[in-house]
Amino acid sequence: xxxxxxxxxxxxxxxxxxxxxxxxxxxxxxxxxxxxxxxxxxxxxxxxxxxxxxxxxxxxxxxxxxxxxxxxxxxxxxxxxxxxxxxxxxxxxxxxxxxxxxxxxxxxxxxxxxxxxxxxxxxxxxxxxxxxxxxxxxxxxxxxxxxxxxxxxxxxxxxxxxxxxxxxxxxxxxxxxxxxxxxxxxxxxxxxxxxxxxxxxxxxxxxxxxxxxxxxxxxxxxxxxxxxxxxxxxxxxxxxxxxxxxxxxxxxxxxxxxxxxxxxxxxxxxxxxxxxxxxxxxxxxxxxxxxxxxxxxxxxxxxxxxxxxxxxxxxxxxxxxxxxxxxxxxxxxxxxxxxxxxxxxxxxxxxxxxxxxxxxxxxxxxxxxxxxxxxxxxxxxxxxxxxxxxxxxxxxxxxxxxxxxxxxxxxxxxxxxxxxxxxxxxxxxxxxxxxxxxxxxxxxxxxxxxxxxxxxxxxxxxxxxxxxxxxxxx
Amino acid sequence: xxxxxxxxxxxxxxxxxxxxxxxxxxxxxxxxxxxxxxxxxxxxxxxxxxxxxxxxxxxxxxxxxxxxxxxxxxxxxxxxxxxxxxxxxxxxxxxxxxxxxxxxxxxxxxxxxxxxxxxxxxxxxxxxxxxxxxxxxxxxxxxxxxxxxxxxxxxxxxxxxxxxxxxxxxxxxxxxxxxxxxxxxxxxxxxxxxxxxxxxxxxxxxxxxxxxxxxxxxxxxxxxxxxxxxxxxxxxxxxxxxxxxxxxxxxxxxxxxxx
Numbered sequence: 001x002x003x004x005x006x007x008x009x010x011x012x013x014x015x016x017x018x019x020x021x022x023x024x025x026x027x028x029x030x031x032x033x034x035x036x037x038x039x040x041x042x043x044x045x046x047x048x049x050x051x052x053x054x055x056x057x058x059x060x061x062x063x064x065x066x067x068x069x070x071x072x073x074x075x076x077x078x079x080x081x082x083x084x085x086x087x088x089x090x091x092x093x094x095x096x097x098x099x100x101x102x103x104x105x106x107x108x109x110x111x112x113x114x115x116x117x118x119x120x121x122x123x124x125x126x127x128x129x130x131x132x133x134x135x136x137x138x139x140x141x142x143x144x145x146x147x148x149x150x151x152x153x154x155x156x157x158x159x160x161x162x163x164x165x166x167x168x169x170x171x172x173x174x175x176x177x178x179x180x181x182x183x184x185x186x187x188x189x190x191x192x193x194x195x196x197x198x199x200x201x202x203x204x205x206x207x208x209x210x211x212x213x214x215x216x217x218x219x220x221x222x223x224x225x226x227x228x229x230x231x232x233x234x235x236x237x238x239x240x241x242x243x244x245x246x247x248x249x250x251x252x253x254x255x256x257x258x259x260x261x262x263x264x265x266x267x268x269x270x271x272x273x274x275x276x277x278x279x280x281x282x283x284x285x286x287x288x289x290x291x292x293x294x295x296x297x298x299x300x301x302x303x304x305x306x307x308x309x310x311x312x313x314x315x316x317x318x319x320x321x322x323x324x325x326x327x328x329x330x331x332x333x334x335x336x337x338x339x340x341x342x343x344x345x346x347x348x349x350x351x352x353x354x355x356x357x358x359x360x361x362x363x364x365x366x367x368x369x370x371x372x373x374x375x376x377x378x379x380x381x382x383x384x385x386x387x388x389x390x391x392x393x394x395x396x397x398x399x400x401x402x403x404x405x406x407x408x409x410x411x412x413x414x415x416x417x418x419x420x421x422x423x424x425x426x427x428x429x430x431x432x433x434x435x436x437x438x439x440x441x442x443x444x445x446x447x448x449x450x451x452x453x454x455x456x457x458x459x460x461x462x463x464x465x466x467x468x469x470x471x472x473x474x
Numbered sequence: 475x476x477x478x479x480x481x482x483x484x485x486x487x488x489x490x491x492x493x494x495x496x497x498x499x500x501x502x503x504x505x506x507x508x509x510x511x512x513x514x515x516x517x518x519x520x521x522x523x524x525x526x527x528x529x530x531x532x533x534x535x536x537x538x539x540x541x542x543x544x545x546x547x548x549x550x551x552x553x554x555x556x557x558x559x560x561x562x563x564x565x566x567x568x569x570x571x572x573x574x575x576x577x578x579x580x581x582x583x584x585x586x587x588x589x590x591x592x593x594x595x596x597x598x599x600x601x602x603x604x605x606x607x608x609x610x611x612x613x614x615x616x617x618x619x620x621x622x623x624x625x626x627x628x629x630x631x632x633x634x635x636x637x638x639x640x641x642x643x644x645x646x647x648x649x650x651x652x653x654x655x656x657x658x659x660x661x662x663x664x665x666x667x668x669x670x671x672x673x674x675x676x677x678x679x680x681x682x683x684x685x686x687x688x689x690x691x692x693x694x695x696x697x698x699x700x701x702x703x704x705x706x707x708x709x710x711x712x713x714x715x716x717x718x719x720x721x722x723x724x725x726x727x728x729x730x731x732x733x
Contacts, residue, residue, distance in 0.1 A: 415525075420562040422546035423522050423555070424576035424632065425583070434575070438566030438615075 015071050016053045020046065022077070023166055038138060038168065041150035045165035054159040064358040064390050065300055065329040070272050075213035075244050078108035078194070086193065091115060094189055094235045094266070098451035101184030102131050104172050107191050109214030111135060111170055128177035131186050134217055137173035144175050149219050152250040153278035160274045160300075164215045164248040171217030174230055178254070182228030185262070185449055190216045192236040192268065194243035211242045218249040222257045224282075229260035231452060234275075236268030242297075243268070247275040255309060256284040262452060263289070266459070267296035269324075276302035283309030283338075290447055291318040291347075292456060293328055294463055304333040307341040307369075318347040319443035321460065322355035322387075323467045329358035336369040336399075345376040348443050350436060351387035352467045361406065362394040369399045376406040381413065381439050383432075383467065413439075429468060436464050475500050475537060475671050476521075476640055482531035483520055490516045492696035493532065498640070501668040505682055505707060506675045508693035509715045514675045515559055517693065518644040521673075522556035523549050536640070550576075551583035553639030557629035557646050563617040569628070570612035573598065573635050580636055601634040605661045623654040630661040637665070642673045647681035659684030679711035692718055 023046045027034055054071050055062040086107060095103065105115040111133035130141060137145050155162040172188045194212050220230055234245055245267060253259055267273045273296045281287050285307075293299050299322075305314050320328045334343045349357045363374045380389040393406040413435045421431035440460050447453040478496040482489065490513045498504050508514050520527050521534065523546030534541040536554060544552070564572070578588040589597070602609060605627045617625050626646055633641055643662065647655055662685050666672060674685055682690070682704060690706040691698045694715065699722045700706070710718075 414562070417562045417564050419524055419546060420558065420564070421572075421576075423550050423558075424572070424636065425547055425550040425579035426575060427547050427579070428545070430575075430579070434567055434572075435564070438564065441566050 016050065018074065019163060020050055026077075026167060026169075036138075037146050038149060042166050042168060045150070045155045045162045048156050049159055049162040049166060052157050052159055052162070061331060061360070064356075065298070065327065067274075067298075069298070070244060070274070073242075073244070074210040076210045078110075078192070078212035078214045078243070086112075086115070088115060090237065091189065091191070094191065094233055096187065096231070096451040096455045098454070099185065099187060099231075099449075101182070101186050103187040103189065104131065104133065105189045105191065106133075106170065106172070106216060108193055108212065109170060109190075109216060127180060128175075129180050129182065130173065130175035132173055134171035134173050134219065135169060141173075141175070144221065145173055145219060148221055148250060148252050149217075152252060152280055153248050153276055158276070160246050161248050161276050164217060164246045167215040168217045169215070171219070173218075174220045174228075176222040176226035176228050176257075178223040179225040180223070180228070181226070185229040185231050185260075185452075187231045187233065188218060189233045189235070190214070190245065190247070192241065192243050192245065192271065193238075194236065194241040194268070194271075195238050196241050196270070211244065213244040213246060216245065216247040218247070220249070220251045220259075220261075222251075222253050222259055224254035225256045226254065227258040229262070229449065231262040231264065231449075233264045233266065234273060235266040236271050238268055240270045241268040242270040242272075244272045245275070247273070249275070249277045251277070251279040253279065253281045253285045253287060255282040257282070258286045260288045260448070261290070262447070262449070263291045263301070264452070264456070265291075265293040265296065265299060265301075267299070269295060269297060269326075271296050272298045274300045277304070279303075279305040279314075281305060281307055281309065281312045281314060284311045285309065286313045288315040289317065291316070291330065292443075293318075293320040293322075293330070294459060295321075295326070296328075297326060299326070299328045300331070301329070302331045302333075304335065305343075306335040306337055307343065308337050310338050310340045312338065312341040314341065314343045316343070316345040316347070317443055317446050319440055319460075320347075320349045320357060321440070321463050321467070322349070322351050322357055323463075323470070324353045324355060326353075327356045327358075329360075331358075331360045331362075333362040333364065334374065336363065336365040336372045336374060338366075339368060339370045339372070339399075341369065342373045343375070346443065346446070347378045348440065349378075349380040349389055350383065350440055350464065350467075351380065351389055352383035353470070354384075354386045356387075357389040358392075359389070359408075360392045360394060362396070363404060363406070365395075365397040365399050365402050365404065367398040370401045372399060372402040372404065374402070374404045378406075378408045379439075380410040381436065382410060383412070383436070432468050433465060436468065437461055440464065476534070476541075476673075478521075478532070478534045480532035481517075481520070481529065481534060483516060483527045483529045485516070485527050489530070490527070490696055491520070494693070494696070494698055496691065496698065498671045498673060500671055502689065503666065503672045503674065503685065503687045505687035505690045506673060506693055506698075507677065507679075507690060507707065507710055510677065512693045513696045514677075514693050515644055518556060518559075518642050518673075518675050521549075521642055522546060522554065547579070550636070550638075551580050555633055555636055555638035555641045557626075557633060557641065557643045559645040559648065561617045561620075561625040561629055563615070563620075565615050565618050567616050568612070569614055569616050570594075570598065572616045573612075573632065576632070577635055598635065601631055604634055604664060605631045606657050607631060622649040623651065626650055626658055627654065627661075630658050634661060634665055639669070640671045640673070641665070642675065644675045645677065646674070647676055647678065655681060656684060679707040682707045694719060694722075
């Protein structure tokens, strides 16, 4: 981070002013679009931010994650139009070969029609399914968007979610009418083109050297009996660029829906990524979240799912890899707000170098939520002496007839297993790779979508291969 | 093939081997017997390269090369195989992948091409039949949830796939019922040939009814105190180990067995 005077002197409150000024500029750019119901929500959100600002370390839920580098940096809006010359070839590494569903690409926060599937007509086609950009959806199908957008993910006392909500401009909207079936997953690719600072001595925060920020916003509504899956990918084109992705996703699931959500996070090595996913599940829902985090300087995921009807079956799976100086914080919260629901949670982390990991898994069983069955497990593998994990299961149970359990383990690879593999001819490095990949593979194997599973297996293998190589002695 | 000369070794500052001598030539089957805690398994693990033990004296060579200088994987590639007393469970690594990866590492070292999945399937089917294991094992994680007998048969399956020059079986008979014991013995015997050698480490004579040794050695107090032919094993079965301790009656042995 730069030692620039203006920046190092700045306090959180000054930063707040900076965002408020930025919001006023944003309002002017809306050219009269400030009368909409969405804009009332934007204003409510910026007011919340004005009041509470960024979370501090005294905030219990942010105690293990230092966001000072984000607060210090002057983030400017990412450019309006994608840099010329961005081609489909450049996107290829961020797609999933064999995946046939609709793909929407967002470059620096803006929908890029030319890079997206051609069949993404926004106006509802005969099946009634809508897949398109948020900006267009707000114009063309406001009746489907406005009842939900900004109404599920809370932003009071959530500084980052408040900013995302205040700056809602574009993102993705997916709507499944009652009983609809998506044949193939929808892929939403949020790509950053931010470049590395050319002169490392003049880091972000210096005049003319600010880092870009985007506020991707995703809303998914599945009506009763619908069935589908959506993949959200976040990635940076430049391996070590600095930028901030501040993303919020709301998923609203009607009764008896079956829905799978994938979040694949591959931001640039210098990037910050703060995201929240909020899921509301009605009676009889079957929901699975796969949250895979592969890179990025500072990553924070807040995942909240509200089991808001009887007989919900909700699963949260996660895998995070962190190396070098990376920091990954996964905060999950399962709200058992109805009786007879089941939740399963399985998170694994692989940490090397000086990486820090945080896992907080809250299970909140409300008083009405009798016969809740909740199981949570978190396992972490530390590949170096300097890597650290903080794992905090948090069970709050107010009903008396519940089955609730959690388990957390942290450790190194089993030396006896390494020896066993070596006696079968595998070198120590190969043995470490096999065992580490087996550890991570347990989460990847829960991914039912084969093109995603295959691509992630390659990416994880490559990432762990590089990690183990750098951890090897000599 | 294998020469062990005056080998001393310790673990966590406890001297376990106190001068072991052993010579195994091609085609020979040796049995190493002895009471619990005599150092049998330690010797087996040291020959395979376990790092928990420190060699404090003596030497070991395999086909003329210094064995103690080699990493475990190098020993495996040169043809030494240890069948584990307690095979390790490895969740998430499927057995077929494990077997093929090991085989291909060894083939690579021999300058042979790696075996692809199809060719390997042909090979493994033949080997599975030898130890009467079902093909479904291939899809399971290595040793995970295997019964005691299945784990031991899986060790012999690995032996059959890797075809080492020297097989060391560490208490492969422990925990096996008589049927499983026969299957294991049949596997070992069918893999034996005039250019291969086998060292059977066991507490009981029972296995040696099926894998008949050319030489039997008694390891006590960290040394081989008596050697003989297969009749020695029968004698041990009838008389136990105490008489050897009295017969050899060296101080160190007497100390070790507490007589």
